[in-house]
Amino acid sequence: MLSHLPTLGVGLGFREPFKSDLFLNRQQVDFLEIVAEHYLDASWQKQQELELLAAHFPIIPHAINLSLGSAEGLDTDYLRKLAALIKQLNPPWWSEHICFTKAGGVDIGHLSPLPYTQEAVEVLCRNIAEVRRWIDVPLILENITYMVKLPGAEMTEAQFLAEVVERSDCGLLLDITNLHTNAVNYAYDVHEFLQQLPSDRIVQLHFVGGHWHDGVLIDSHSQSTPVEVWQLMEEVVARVPVKGIILERDENLPPFAELTKELQKARDISRSYGRWG
Amino acid sequence: MGLAQTQEVLAKLYTNTEFRERFFANPETVAAELGLSCDEAQKFAQLSAQEVNIFANSLKWKRLGEVRELLPRTARALGKNFTALFWRYAQTHLPKGIKKHREDAIAFANFITRVAQAENVAPPWIDDLVRYEKTWLLANEPSSRLNVSWFRYPIGIASLDAMNPKPTIAIWFRLSERSQLRHIVRSL
Numbered sequence: 001m002l003s004h005l006p007t008l009g010v011g012l013g014f015r016e017p018f019k020s021d022l023f024l025n026r027q028q029v030d031f032l033e034i035v036a037e038h039y040l041d042a043s044w045q046k047q048q049e050l051e052l053l054a055a056h057f058p059i060i061p062h063a064i065n066l067s068l069g070s071a072e073g074l075d076t077d078y079l080r081k082l083a084a085l086i087k088q089l090n091p092p093w094w095s096e097h098i099c100f101t102k103a104g105g106v107d108i109g110h111l112s113p114l115p116y117t118q119e120a121v122e123v124l125c126r127n128i129a130e131v132r133r134w135i136d137v138p139l140i141l142e143n144i145t146y147m148v149k150l151p152g153a154e155m156t157e158a159q160f161l162a163e164v165v166e167r168s169d170c171g172l173l174l175d176i177t178n179l180h181t182n183a184v185n186y187a188y189d190v191h192e193f194l195q196q197l198p199s200d201r202i203v204q205l206h207f208v209g210g211h212w213h214d215g216v217l218i219d220s221h222s223q224s225t226p227v228e229v230w231q232l233m234e235e236v237v238a239r240v241p242v243k244g245i246i247l248e249r250d251e252n253l254p255p256f257a258e259l260t261k262e263l264q265k266a267r268d269i270s271r272s273y274g275r276w277g
Numbered sequence: 278m279g280l281a282q283t284q285e286v287l288a289k290l291y292t293n294t295e296f297r298e299r300f301f302a303n304p305e306t307v308a309a310e311l312g313l314s315c316d317e318a319q320k321f322a323q324l325s326a327q328e329v330n331i332f333a334n335s336l337k338w339k340r341l342g343e344v345r346e347l348l349p350r351t352a353r354a355l356g357k358n359f360t361a362l363f364w365r366y367a368q369t370h371l372p373k374g375i376k377k378h379r380e381d382a383i384a385f386a387n388f389i390t391r392v393a394q395a396e397n398v399a400p401p402w403i404d405d406l407v408r409y410e411k412t413w414l415l416a417n418e419p420s421s422r423l424n425v426s427w428f429r430y431p432i433g434i435a436s437l438d439a440m441n442p443k444p445t446i447a448i449w450f451r452l453s454e455r456s457q458l459r460h461i462v463r464s465l
Contacts, residue, residue, distance in 0.1 A: 040375045041376065043419045045457075069284075071280035103284035106288040106289065107371065107374070108336065109339065109340060109371075119280045120280055147331050148324065148325070148332050150324070151324060
């Protein structure tokens with residue numbers, strides 16, 4: 001199923017501040033990823049914005065608060081709205097994170113790691129099966145960064161990710177910055193990690209740069225992409241015919257030319273491995 | 278202990294300062310209070326207090342950043358007090374839902390108003406300014422058609438650096454759900 005997904009190329013996570021520049025540089029952006037939550041319960045103006053974007057770019061909805069890893073189940077009100085948005089956009093795929101964001105009536109406000117246990121795999125698969133009853137567009141799952149290592153793991157993070165995507169029959173949205181960040185903060189071998197992932201399930205990549213704070217690398221989407229992440233991109237693209245690569249810049253926004261320069265670099269890497277023209 | 282209970286405890290640890298402090302001071306006692314077995318309590322006790330604290334603080338900083346963007350003039354007027362007040366407010370309030378940042382900013386505005394009245398927080402016109410920015414957030418909802426507020430200071434007209442008392446009315450309205458929000462401010 002995943003091999004039949006269309007190739008979208010190199011694109012940007014859409015953020016409102018660079019809307020004008022985006023349209024002035026349309027030829028350098030192949031597709032956009034939108035944060036789905038920004039368009040749920042949207043005002044008429046936000047709906048207009050979405051329609052404008054969709055008229056000019058392929059759009060991939062990227063959800064952040066479905067909480068696929070919640071053992072208490074999913075928020076069906078959120079799911080219903082998300083399903084309506086995805087139906088409206090009819091994208092080739094959509095994405096969410098391997099994490100939980102809600103539990104016991106508390107909205108944590110961020111992507112929180114799951115314990116790497118069989119039970120968490122079961123919960124994710126059960127929730128994904130429920131999601132599929134609402135949304136029949138292919139789902140790809142993203143690896144997150146974490147600041148807390150949970151005790152009681154029954155497998156490694158790489159084994160956990162692999163088992164989740166295989167069991168749930170989902171694609172993988174491999175965030176290579178997240179991979180690099182966790183590898184640095186928890187001192188593991190990123191190449192060994194990559195070897196354990198099912199490469200045929202990697203559909204899309206995310207990349208950007210973070211910053212250091214008190215000896216911890218923070219996934220802040222606030223800096224240009226570091227050399228280690230470019231090297232990772234090359235390593236992945238050499239092995240896998242990824243369908244799309246997204247630059248996810250949120251903070252400390254630079255002039256748009258800096259973003260397009262990074263997009264061009266990602267495009268050059270992909271072209272050098274014959275991934276797209 | 279199943280994953281659901283684990284996640285409930287984690288969510289509370291990440292977002293409730295008092296619970297977190299109590300837990301890390303004596304993890305096994307608090308775990309027992311939650312009905313966890315000895316093994317389960319020991320598992321939770323392996324959590325790094327430093328890691329959980331860093332994560333919990335990052336969540337609050339993230340909220341603060343969002344709220345600061347939604348209440349920009351209040352943030353400027355209060356300076357460092359804005360952060361200090363937010364830290365107090367965030368001890369007891371957690372926003373929910375799709376528009377949680379907006380809900381957070383409105384709830385924080387209400388908190389500032391209460392504290393400003395009770396504790397004489399400077400400047401004297403802060404109550405007016407907070408109400409003004411809060412009303413902007415309320416009026417931005419498509420379902421909101423008309424909002425009228427009175428102020429003692431020329432909020433929305435005068436510079437924050439030169440605020441002198443002057444009765445002022447502000448009106449927010451839209452002709453239909455799809456039309457742009459319009460805004461008028463007049464000092465009398």
